[in-house]
Amino acid sequence: MGVKVRVEYCGGCGYEPRYRELARVVKGEFSDADVTGVVGRTGSFEIEINGQLVFSKLETGGFPYEDDVMNAIQNAYDGKPLQKITKSRAPCVIM
Numbered sequence: 001m002g003v004k005v006r007v008e009y010c011g012g013c014g015y016e017p018r019y020r021e022l023a024r025v026v027k028g029e030f031s032d033a034d035v036t037g038v039v040g041r042t043g044s045f046e047i048e049i050n051g052q053l054v055f056s057k058l059e060t061g062g063f064p065y066e067d068d069v070m071n072a073i074q075n076a077y078d079g080k081p082l083q084k085i086t087k088s089r090a091p092c093v094i095m
Helices: 016-029 066-077
Strands: 004-009 034-039 045-049 052-056
Touching: 004 016, 016 034, 016 045, 016 066, 045 066, 052 066
Parallel strands: 004 034
Antiparallel strands: 004 045, 045 052
16 A cells, blocks of 8 residues: 655745655655645645644744654554654754
């Protein structure tokens, strides 16, 4: 059974390349994963796996670590419960 990954990202913030890179990495590791991206709320970078929110930039203020996202997807494939990713790296801030 495939895993559905849905990413809501802020288009106006320029987060689409981050989504595209994440989608590329996910598809490279999990070729049958269904990865979709939708332009959403300002400042958002929200990741849902099989309909469950596993990461929220709106809550954490930063972006997820790739390894954490990949581990969550692996857990979904393994039928394990999904844990919310609370660790994030600060977004790039240009002063």
